[in-house]
Amino acid sequence: MSEPLQQFGGNWTDQKLQRLREYLIAYHNALKNSPFKLTYIDAFAGTGYNTPKALPDYQSPLFDDLAAKDTRQFLDGSARIALQTPRPFDEYIFVEQDAERCAELSKLKTKFPALASRIKPINDEANSYLTSLCNSFNWHREGRRAVVFLDPFGMQVSWTTIQAIAQTQAIDLWLLFPLGIGVNRMLPKSGQFPPGWRKRLDSMFGEPDWYSAFYETHSSPSLFGDAEEIAVKRADSSAISSYFVKRLKTIFPHVAENPLPLFNSLNCPLYLLCFAAGNQKGGKIAKRIAEHILKP
Numbered sequence: 001m002s003e004p005l006q007q008f009g010g011n012w013t014d015q016k017l018q019r020l021r022e023y024l025i026a027y028h029n030a031l032k033n034s035p036f037k038l039t040y041i042d043a044f045a046g047t048g049y050n051t052p053k054a055l056p057d058y059q060s061p062l063f064d065d066l067a068a069k070d071t072r073q074f075l076d077g078s079a080r081i082a083l084q085t086p087r088p089f090d091e092y093i094f095v096e097q098d099a100e101r102c103a104e105l106s107k108l109k110t111k112f113p114a115l116a117s118r119i120k121p122i123n124d125e126a127n128s129y130l131t132s133l134c135n136s137f138n139w140h141r142e143g144r145r146a147v148v149f150l151d152p153f154g155m156q157v158s159w160t161t162i163q164a165i166a167q168t169q170a171i172d173l174w175l176l177f178p179l180g181i182g183v184n185r186m187l188p189k190s191g192q193f194p195p196g197w198r199k200r201l202d203s204m205f206g207e208p209d210w211y212s213a214f215y216e217t218h219s220s221p222s223l224f225g226d227a228e229e230i231a232v233k234r235a236d237s238s239a240i241s242s243y244f245v246k247r248l249k250t251i252f253p254h255v256a257e258n259p260l261p262l263f264n265s266l267n268c269p270l271y272l273l274c275f276a277a278g279n280q281k282g283g284k285i286a287k288r289i290a291e292h293i294l295k296p
C-alpha cells in the first residue's frame with residue numbers, strides 16, 4: 001500500500017493525540033465568535049500518520065483477515081488530527097526537519113483539498129523556524145491566535161523557543177517534555193556529568209538552577225586535605241515535573257497544574273504532556289479546559 005509508515009510509541013501516543021484532538025475541538029468552540037485569525041502550528045509534524053509500533057505477526061492462515069486489517073492500520077498523527085477538527089483553522093503550519101517526511105506532509109494538500117491553500121509544509125529546524133515566526137509580527141495586536149504542538153522525540157526543544165512562544169501573548173502551547181526519555185536519564189545519581197550534559201540541561205530549562213533543585217551537595221575533605229564537593233541526586237520524576245511547571249510559570253500567565261505523565265508498558269514515565277497559555281485574558285479559560293482534558 002502507498003500510505004507512508006511512521007512508527008511512534010504505543011498507548012501513550014494515543015493518549016497524547018487524543019488530548020490534542022479534544023483541545024483543538026474545544027479551542028474552536030471557545031473562539032467560534034471571535035474575529036481572530038487562527039493558526040495551528042505543528043513544529044515536529046512527522047508525516048501526518050502514526051502507526052502502532054507492535055503490530056501482531058499472525059502466521060496462521062486463519063488469521064489472514066485479521067492480519068491484513070491490523071497491518072494496514074494507519075492512524076492519524078497530529079497533523080491529520082488538526083486537519084479534521086470540525087471547524088477549520090485559517091492556516092496550518094507543519095514544520096518537519098526530515099525532507100522525506102516533509103514531502104509526505106505536502107501530500108496532505110491532496111488528501112484535504114478543501115484546506116489545501118491553508119496548509120504550509122515547512123522543511124526546517126523547529127526551533128529556528130518557530131523563533132523567527134514568533135518574532136516576525138505582533139501576534140497580539142494583529143488579532144492572531146495559535147495553538148502550537150511541540151512533539152519532539154527527545155531534548156530538541158530549547159527554552160529560548162518556549163520563551164519566544166510565550167512572548168507573543170497569543171499562543172497556546174502543548175509540549176511533550178522529555179521527562180524520562182531525556183532529562184531524568186541525563187541526571188547521574190553521583191552528580192558526575194559527562195561533558196556537555198549540564199549545558200544541554202541548561203538549554204532545556206533556560207537556567208542552571210535546576211542543579212541545586214535536583215542535587216544535594218555537601219563538602220567532604222579530599223585525600224589531599226582540601227574540601228571536595230559531593231553531590232547526590234535527590235529529584236525523582238515528580239520533582240522534575242514540578243520544577244518544569246514552575247519554570248513555565250515564569251514566562252506564561254496560565255500553566256496547567258496537572259501535566260500528564262505518559263508511561264511506557266514497563267510503567268516508566270517517558271514524557272510529560274504540558275500545557276501553557278500565553279494570553280492573559282483568554283488563557284484563563286484555556287487553562288481550565290486543558291486541565292480538564294489532562295485528567296488521567
Ligand SMILES: C[S@@+](CC[C@H](N)C(=O)[O-])C[C@H]1O[C@@H](n2cnc3c(N)ncnc32)[C@H](O)[C@@H]1O
Nearest residue numbers: 044045046049050077078096097098125126151
Ligand atoms: C515524535 S515525531 C512527531 C509525530 C507527530 N507529532 C505525529 O503525531 O504524527 C517527531 C518528528 O520531529 C522531527 N524532528 C526531529 N527533530 C526536529 C527538529 N529539530 N526540527 C523539526 N523537526 C524535527 C522528526 O523527523 C519526527 O518526524
